[in-house]
Amino acid sequence: GAVVSQHPSRVICKSGTSVKIECRSLDFQATTMFWYRQFPKQSLMLMATSNEGSKATYEQGVEKDKFLINHASLTLSTLTVTSAHPEDSSFYICSARDMGGNSPLHFGNGTRLTVT
């Protein structure tokens, strides 16, 4: 089945630094990828939709200058958390859908970000 690879799986960084998270579709092409954030014991909240070759679409309340998204190819999207603060600590999950049609979303294994 379709596989989405997300790296790193866990990262600890200091306040003020930036962290980049990669999301790759391994055996399919994805014109659209989605970035979700999950707080402990809560559901997934959509942060932004990453569009290959164009600007990402951010959900209301998500700062686009803080969460930079780049979708440079049909198999790679990156999320950069800039000037990280402890409140950015969370579980970030990317997902992608095969561009072939109404196929299901497949998810990466998530990245646990801890900002100290």
Next chain:
Amino acid sequence: GEDVEQSLFLSVREGDSSVINCTYTDSSSTYLYWYKQEPGAGLQLLTYIFSNMDMKQDQRLTVLLNKKDKHLSLRIADTQTGDSAIYFCAESSPMDTGRRALTFGSGTRLQVQP
């Protein structure tokens, strides 16, 4: 906007059947999904159903859809301890072109007692 609701917790004994329920509000939902999340991991797609189907069975998993009542259920037969996880119901609606993100329920934590 869309809303998806689930009960928060379900406890069953090993070998019993588990039934996890979900309700949604968007009548234009096209696909409905069940995902499984184990601790510290991403989401694993278990199964999905198209809105014109009433039932779908895949090995131990049975999905029932009542479109009139906007009710979706996931039945796990012969539940095993390895089935302990959080199960998310999600729906996909036709949105602006190419977007079609999913709306997730709050997740149901399934605990399987040995």
